[in-house]
Amino acid sequence: MAKYLTQRFVYMVITLFLIASLTFFLMKIIPGTPFSNASKLSEAQLSIMIDKYGLDEPVPVQYANYLLNLLKGDLGVSFQFNNVGVTDIIVNSLGPSATLGALAILFGTFFGIILGVISALKQNTWVDYSSTFIAVLGKSIPSFVFAGLLQYYVGVKLGWFPVAFWRGPEYMVLPTIALAMFPLATASRFVRTEMIEVMESDYITLAKAKGASWFEIAFKHALRNALIPVVTVLGPLVVSLMTGSLVIEKIFGIPGIGEQFVKSITINDYPVIMGTTLLFAALFVVVILIVDLLYGVIDPRIRLAGGKK
Amino acid sequence: MTKILEVNDLHISFHTFSGEVQAIRGVNFDLNKGETLAIVGESGSGKSVTSKAIMRLLPESNSDIKSGEILFEGKDLTKLSDKAMQKVRGKDISMIFQDPMTSLNPTMTIGKQIIEPIVKHQKLSKAAARKRAIEILELVGIANPEVRFNQYPHQFSGGMRQRVVIAIALACNPKVLIADEPTTALDVTIQAQILELMKDLQKKIDTSIIFITHDLGVVANVADRVAVMYGGKIVEIGTVDEVFYNPQHPYTWGLISSMPTLDTEDEELYAIPGTPPNLLHPPKGDAFAPRNEYAMKIDLEEQPPMFKVSDTHYAATWLLHPDAPKVEPPLAVQRRQRQFLDIKEGK
Numbered sequence: 226m227a228k229y230l231t232q233r234f235v236y237m238v239i240t241l242f243l244i245a246s247l248t249f250f251l252m253k254i255i256p257g258t259p260f261s262n263a264s265k266l267s268e269a270q271l272s273i274m275i276d277k278y279g280l281d282e283p284v285p286v287q288y289a290n291y292l293l294n295l296l297k298g299d300l301g302v303s304f305q306f307n308n309v310g311v312t313d314i315i316v317n318s319l320g321p322s323a324t325l326g327a328l329a330i331l332f333g334t335f336f337g338i339i340l341g342v343i344s345a346l347k348q349n350t351w352v353d354y355s356s357t358f359i360a361v362l363g364k365s366i367p368s369f370v371f372a373g374l375l376q377y378y379v380g381v382k383l384g385w386f387p388v389a390f391w392r393g394p395e396y397m398v399l400p401t402i403a404l405a406m407f408p409l410a411t412a413s414r415f416v417r418t419e420m421i422e423v424m425e426s427d428y429i430t431l432a433k434a435k436g437a438s439w440f441e442i443a444f445k446h447a448l449r450n451a452l453i454p455v456v457t458v459l460g461p462l463v464v465s466l467m468t469g470s471l472v473i474e475k476i477f478g479i480p481g482i483g484e485q486f487v488k489s490i491t492i493n494d495y496p497v498i499m500g501t502t503l504l505f506a507a508l509f510v511v512v513i514l515i516v517d518l519l520y521g522v523i524d525p526r527i528r529l530a531g532g533k534k
Numbered sequence: 535m536t537k538i539l540e541v542n543d544l545h546i547s548f549h550t551f552s553g554e555v556q557a558i559r560g561v562n563f564d565l566n567k568g569e570t571l572a573i574v575g576e577s578g579s580g581k582s583v584t585s586k587a588i589m590r591l592l593p594e595s596n597s598d599i600k601s602g603e604i605l606f607e608g609k610d611l612t613k614l615s616d617k618a619m620q621k622v623r624g625k626d627i628s629m630i631f632q633d634p635m636t637s638l639n640p641t642m643t644i645g646k647q648i649i650e651p652i653v654k655h656q657k658l659s660k661a662a663a664r665k666r667a668i669e670i671l672e673l674v675g676i677a678n679p680e681v682r683f684n685q686y687p688h689q690f691s692g693g694m695r696q697r698v699v700i701a702i703a704l705a706c707n708p709k710v711l712i713a714d715e716p717t718t719a720l721d722v723t724i725q726a727q728i729l730e731l732m733k734d735l736q737k738k739i740d741t742s743i744i745f746i747t748h749d750l751g752v753v754a755n756v757a758d759r760v761a762v763m764y765g766g767k768i769v770e771i772g773t774v775d776e777v778f779y780n781p782q783h784p785y786t787w788g789l790i791s792s793m794p795t796l797d798t799e800d801e802e803l804y805a806i807p808g809t810p811p812n813l814l815h816p817p818k819g820d821a822f823a824p825r826n827e828y829a830m831k832i833d834l835e836e837q838p839p840m841f842k843v844s845d846t847h848y849a850a851t852w853l854l855h856p857d858a859p860k861v862e863p864p865l866a867v868q869r870r871q872r873q874f875l876d877i878k879e880g881k
Contacts, residue, residue, distance in 0.1 A: 426636060427631055427633060427636040427637040428636065428637055428638055428639040428640070430591060430631065430637070431629075431631060431637045431638070431639075431699070431702070432639070432650075433589075433591055433623065434589055434591060434623055434624060434628060434629040434631075434703075435623065435624035435628070435650055435651040435654070435702065436620045436621065436622070436623040436624035436625060436651060436654055436655060437620070437624075437650065437654070438620055441650075445642075446639055446642070449641045449642075450639070450640065450641055523641065524640065524641055525640070525641060525686040525688070526640055526686070526688045
């Protein structure tokens, strides 16, 4: 296991190195430079940048410098704000995004699985059809529509939860629900399909023959076997949700990283683009590792080789 | 001999898109305490459906027990509630399935799977159930049961898994054990081991067994009595000697003639011509008539009743009617009938 993890860690570092390099060169290809925004920058900033990054130097030298800084853990300074480090920007804005994303995933997956199990057990009844309906809505209606509806009806009309901002737990409810509809729909469809297949298998018949109740059959015997594909699709979804949804953050006035990322691209804020890309990539490879480890937890047959007792 | 299970005039249909499939069309048999009844027949004859009906494991959505009763110790299983049925399954009646490779839950340890019915039906504590499970693993011949207890199905071979399935079935000392082709998916040496094990365990825990198979060799090895099924009906039932050495129904003749014996030399092995009846539109008369070279006119028009051959031996063929002409059964059967007379006379 330790050997496997070390190996995976080495691969993760290589992956991140490749992504960092690729992003660096891609950015150099994009027309426009940070100097297109020169009018917004002060003389002092310009000189800091030129000093620090040597933007006038040849690209390979810049690349080498960038990597050296990266090794030191220095992601650079944002062009948008006076002397604010990219690390600070990320640390400040990732918190709300990650919290919101994690809540949406937990909430969505939990109810998605329950919905999926119920509709699989009540296959082709009104329960199944209505859960299919919910899933289709969840997948096809964009989250900002839910956001608007929730804000108006639950926030304004009923006045149950605050309409916007990010100041405490009650502020998290509406954006979480709006963002959770997609993972909820995804999980419920995958769980339903898998459960129906699993419920047909011989070991479920055997469980029935043992005298197990429907609840034990569904949750003790079938669900675990139905979860593998769900984990596979949810992994990448976790990353995309935790790294912030621009739309939801805008609508609810949440100071998240999604907004930072998009803004930095529109104004060629190289250090911020690089920083956030690397962060997303790092999250992604970590989640992939977690998904791979989860497979083993769920299904003993996939438990990693070399795990001799 | 006390009857433990009685199936009376059972009719089961499946509702499909093409119409109603009458899979079971009036099945009658009983099972005595401690005996092994083999049900034989080709695919689609209704043997598995009968066994699943006893366990009430047929899919609720499209199957229908139209009439008849399944009496277990006097109570009709077809009328029990789902809750009450859960208390019968695994405790009084349990089942072994055909394919050990798929009948164990891949994500649950062997131990947990054995403990489950014990905790459920015998209300033992986890520790006591564990002790019982290890005992029973030892009983079915699994070495190192303490270690094996915590392992998963994929760490077991096919034969070992079938032993585990048997252990699960026997965990609560059931009164009836239904074995649905338990050796079909195993190779011949493992088959023999599993059959030996089942016979051995039957003596130890005094259970009655319904053994479903299409392998006549297996039947001769394990059964006390044999029921031959064809087209959703039992066409012949009797003790193993009666059915093997003095068969009366032309279908049984066909089965026996198509089985090689040690006497079989160069002669070509017999095969029953034709295909099984379509139970979407079951024939009016004897279902076997179209494939039966001994068929008479009445076979096509009216279903034969069960004719009594001896106290234990019945067969549903018009050939046993007093007015029927005498026919010569196939050579292989005649040979067996002569052996049967020899056995009877004690030679």
